Amino acid sequence: MKSISLYIDNGSWLCRMHPFTKLAYIAAAISVPLLAGRLWLFAVFIALSLAVLASGHLLKRVVPLVAFSFTILITIFLIHGLFNQQNRDILFSIGPLHFYREGLLYALHIGCNVLNMLLSFAILVLSTKPSELVEELEKRGFSRRMGYIIISVFQIVPQMMGTMNTITDAQRSRGMETEGSLATRAKAFLPLISPVVMSSLINTRERAVALEVRGFAAKQKKTYLADRTPRRGDKPITIVLLALIVLAVIWRIVQCL
Amino acid sequence: MPVIAVENLKYRYPHAEALALDGLNFTVEKGEFIGIVGENGAGKSTLSQALIGLVPQFYKGAYGGKVLIDGRPADTTPIAELCCKVGLVFQNPFNQLSGAKDNVYEEVAFGMQNLGVPREEMHRRVENALKMLDIWQFRDRNPFDLSGGQMQRVAIASILVMEPDIMVLDEPTSQLDPQGSEEVFRTVDKLARSGITILMIEQKIEKIAAYCDRILLLHQGHQIAYDTPQKIFSRPDLEELGVRAPAFTRICRALGATLPDGSYPVTVEEAADRLQRTDALPPPAAPVPSRPVLFEIQDLTFSYNPGTQVLHGINLCLDARPTAIIGQNGAGKTTLVKLLKGLLRAEGGSIRFRGEDIAGKTVAALAAQVGYVFQNPDDQIFRYNVLDEVMFGPLNIGMDEAQAKEKSRAALAMTGLADKETSNPYDLELYERKMVAIASVLAMDPDVLILDEPTIAQDVRGRQCIAGIVRTLSEQGKLVLAILHDMDFVAECFDRVIVMAQGQVAADGTPRQVFADAEALQAARLDPPHVTQLCTRLGYEGVFLTVEEFLTACGCKE
Ligand SMILES: Nc1ncnc2c1ncn2[C@@H]1O[C@H](COP(=O)(O)OP(=O)(O)OP(=O)(O)O)[C@@H](O)[C@H]1O
Ligand SMILES: [Mg+2]
Numbered sequence: 001m002k003s004i005s006l007y008i009d010n011g012s013w014l015c016r017m018h019p020f021t022k023l024a025y026i027a028a029a030i031s032v033p034l035l036a037g038r039l040w041l042f043a044v045f046i047a048l049s050l051a052v053l054a055s056g057h058l059l060k061r062v063v064p065l066v067a068f069s070f071t072i073l074i075t076i077f078l079i080h081g082l083f084n085q086q087n088r089d090i091l092f093s094i095g096p097l098h099f100y101r102e103g104l105l106y107a108l109h110i111g112c113n114v115l116n117m118l119l120s121f122a123i124l125v126l127s128t129k130p131s132e133l134v135e136e137l138e139k140r141g142f143s144r145r146m147g148y149i150i151i152s153v154f155q156i157v158p159q160m161m162g163t164m165n166t167i168t169d170a171q172r173s174r175g176m177e178t179e180g181s182l183a184t185r186a187k188a189f190l191p192l193i194s195p196v197v198m199s200s201l202i203n204t205r206e207r208a209v210a211l212e213v214r215g216f217a218a219k220q221k222k223t224y225l226a227d228r229t230p231r232r233g234d235k236p237i238t239i240v241l242l243a244l245i246v247l248a249v250i251w252r253i254v255q256c257l
Numbered sequence: 258m259p260v261i262a263v264e265n266l267k268y269r270y271p272h273a274e275a276l277a278l279d280g281l282n283f284t285v286e287k288g289e290f291i292g293i294v295g296e297n298g299a300g301k302s303t304l305s306q307a308l309i310g311l312v313p314q315f316y317k318g319a320y321g322g323k324v325l326i327d328g329r330p331a332d333t334t335p336i337a338e339l340c341c342k343v344g345l346v347f348q349n350p351f352n353q354l355s356g357a358k359d360n361v362y363e364e365v366a367f368g369m370q371n372l373g374v375p376r377e378e379m380h381r382r383v384e385n386a387l388k389m390l391d392i393w394q395f396r397d398r399n400p401f402d403l404s405g406g407q408m409q410r411v412a413i414a415s416i417l418v419m420e421p422d423i424m425v426l427d428e429p430t431s432q433l434d435p436q437g438s439e440e441v442f443r444t445v446d447k448l449a450r451s452g453i454t455i456l457m458i459e460q461k462i463e464k465i466a467a468y469c470d471r472i473l474l475l476h477q478g479h480q481i482a483y484d485t486p487q488k489i490f491s492r493p494d495l496e497e498l499g500v501r502a503p504a505f506t507r508i509c510r511a512l513g514a515t516l517p518d519g520s521y522p523v524t525v526e527e528a529a530d531r532l533q534r535t536d537a538l539p540p541p542a543a544p545v546p547s548r549p550v551l552f553e554i555q556d557l558t559f560s561y562n563p564g565t566q567v568l569h570g571i572n573l574c575l576d577a578r579p580t581a582i583i584g585q586n587g588a589g590k591t592t593l594v595k596l597l598k599g600l601l602r603a604e605g606g607s608i609r610f611r612g613e614d615i616a617g618k619t620v621a622a623l624a625a626q627v628g629y630v631f632q633n634p635d636d637q638i639f640r641y642n643v644l645d646e647v648m649f650g651p652l653n654i655g656m657d658e659a660q661a662k663e664k665s666r667a668a669l670a671m672t673g674l675a676d677k678e679t680s681n682p683y684d685l686e687l688y689e690r691k692m693v694a695i696a697s698v699l700a701m702d703p704d705v706l707i708l709d710e711p712t713i714a715q716d717v718r719g720r721q722c723i724a725g726i727v728r729t730l731s732e733q734g735k736l737v738l739a740i741l742h743d744m745d746f747v748a749e750c751f752d753r754v755i756v757m758a759q760g761q762v763a764a765d766g767t768p769r770q771v772f773a774d775a776e777a778l779q780a781a782r783l784d785p786p787h788v789t790q791l792c793t794r795l796g797y798e799g800v801f802l803t804v805e806e807f808l809t810a811c812g813c814k815e
Contacts, residue, residue: 131357151357159356162401169600170637174701175624175653195639202683206352209315213345214355214415217337220373225366227376 014056028241029120035248042112049119080107259284265322279478290449292465295475296499344421350412362396386414406586436782466523491520504787537810539799548577556606584757585782625654628703634690650701668700688714708739748802
């Protein structure tokens with residue numbers, strides 16, 4: 001069964017960092033530039049994220065994500081550069097198209113924001129096992145039912161695909177043509193939907209019984225298999241990140257006064 | 258005080274008319290090993306669920322009487338509390354998985370986490386259980402990517418590690434290879450000796466007879482008897498109740514060998530003590546008429562994941578003799594037949610069906626000739642009505658409505674489901690769903706019928722029904738290829754036996770040849786049939802395969 005989570009354990013220091021440190025980084029990377037309102041701060045955090053990803057050997061895996069977001073960003077630049085309502089000063093022209101300073105600046109803001117968020121989230125998503133994050137959240141009092149639901153969401157898609165394969169196998173075993181041309185495969189798809197949904201529903205019921213029997217609802221304080229005592233770096237890094245956020249807030253308040 | 262006290266327990270499922278359990282009364286003491294036997298539909302699984310409170314707390318329905326677990330009522334104590342005392346291993350291991358863990362190690366630890374077992378202790382218990390059940394090497398695998406028997410081992414381990422005071426096991430060895438089931442029985446017996454109370458539902462009657470202190474015999478929801486194995490299996494009305502006595506008991510009864518108290522021996526040791534060797538010999542090998550070749554398999558290799566080969570160069574020629582494939586869990590039996598069916602594609606080598614390479618054909622194109630019944634019936638069933646389910650195949654391969662209906666009705670009659678036509682397969686019991694799956698392939702009237710562990714969850718009657726199907730189809734000149742873990746059934750119904758071990762063919766021949774090959778049996782973690790074991794112990798020469806054969810040679814009838 002394939003997993004849909006993007007996490008792969010590559011043994012780097014990043015994978016071994018505590019998930020909360022990475023959450024703190026996301027918080028800092030997003031809030032600090034926004035609070036401070038300076039464009040160069042975005043650049044700093046983007047560069048920092050890239051450096052972190054590189055040292056965790058994850059740079060290659062982030063390329064497709066960035067490439068995908070660029071297609072969207074380019075559209076944003078075009079639309080705002082050409083048509084933003086605040087547009088007044090022409091920056092440059094390509095033939096009949098006039099690009100305006102205000103619009104481009106605005107687009108740059110959005111672009112940096114998106115890229116910054118994307119990269120900081122990528123650090124978490126690419127280097128953290130979902131169940132690890134959920135487990136840590138549960139340890140801090142996050143609801144176990146919610147935790148189970150989040151984890152099973154990561155499993156639902158592969159499970160549905162598994163069920164789909166199983167039912168396809170059952171159908172073609174009994175003479176329904178499911179291989180070959182696109183038309184055949186398309187025709188075979190419709191009769192799949194209802195059994196897949198039905199079987200998922202039944203599965204859900206059976207899982208519920210399994211969970212009961214395996215003590216999911218037991219009142220005892222839960223324990224965890226993995227030993228994730230924070231590593232040496234976790235605490236100082238978190239403190240620095242949180243301090244940055246506080247500084248940015250103070251700076252913002254001072255600015256407003 | 259008894260650990261379990263059941264007083265006049267009655268239960269009816271919602272929307273059902275008949276009582277599933279009707280007036281059960283028994284008590285179990287700490288450290289007892291209790292066997293629960295009875296035909297399909299006798300209420301065994303329902304009883305197991307009543308002991309942990311799933312009945313009635315989860316399934317609702319009408320409930321009467323009392324089940325006391327350590328003095329606490331099972332119908333009102335929350336399951337969350339009962340599950341620390343009572344562990345339940347389900348009949349279908351697939352249903353035991355939490356669905357929250359992506360590897361075997363964490364899956365097995367899941368229950369302990371919920372009960373708050375300290376970390377070091379969890380690691381210790383998981384390691385012990387995985388090693389004991391011989392699945393340590395699969396600890397990093399996704400639990401859903403295991404063979405049927407391996408998954409069943411995971412299901413047992415996942416309850417074992419929770420160390421409940423009472424363990425209830427519902428046919429926990431139905432998909433295990435013979436030595437694997439023996440190990441499970443031995444493990445559970447050891448637990449019973451250490452003070453854990455065991456209740457086990459089983460169709461492997463010889464094992465139940467050998468290990469249990471007492472046996473609860475159920476029939477149509479009623480408690481027929483609760484007594485020692487010797488007393489239970491000496492009952493003259495056993496067959497009418499849908500239960501068959503152990504092979505040893507049947508032999509001793511026919512030969513009039515009794516224990517001092519007048520009951521019959523139930524274990525191989527007891528039987529060997531009471532019987533003398535005679536000069537009876539097994540019948541000479543009957544000439545086997547040659548049959549047309551259907552499959553030619555050459556140098557077949559396969560792997561699910563690159564790097565771990567599952568089949569290492571299989572060479573086989575299959576003709577229309579009824580053929581059984583036996584072998585240890587994970588040997589690659591299911592993989593092999595899925596390749597024959599075309600559901601998996603060979604990595605190397607070739608498979609020819611009637612001289613034509615199947616690599617170029619779609620599964621659907623082969624469907625009319627090669628029928629395959631899946632190991633887990635839930636993988637096969639996808640309609641909401643039994644008749645629709647069975648008619649799906651015939652309609653696909655070009656039969657018209659009337660003909661399809663006729664074939665389907667015939668198939669349902671053959672599998673004993675004639676009165677279940679309009680039921681929803683999802684509402685049926687596991688043994689019935691298994692039969693629906695068989696019927697839905699039978700109805701297509703294929704030339705080759707592949708059965709993947711058809712006897713799972715079947716009682717004596719179900720087995721006889723399947724034996725009948727094997728016989729009928731072979732008489733029609735068709736190939737029946739069945740994967741089995743029940744050696745008595747193999748000896749009884751098949752002319753050719755292929756032994757698989759670790760992705761290779763370890764032996765191939767008539768049952769008599771194969772069951773004499775101790776080395777191959779050991780390699781594939783198999784045991785010979787029960788009669789064979791008894792005769793070897795008594796010092797007979799040659800291999801007796803079935804009780805009937807042995808008794809006939811001794812000059813008497815069962
Ligand atoms: N979907 C899968 N992905 C990866 N490995 C698999 C998958 N299915 C089976 N295997 C592995 O392939 C090997 C052979 O499996 P197979 O199901 O053929 O065994 P089997 O002989 O039928 O066993 P059993 O008696 O337990 O049913 C096993 O080691 C199993 O773990
Ligand atoms: Mg199998």
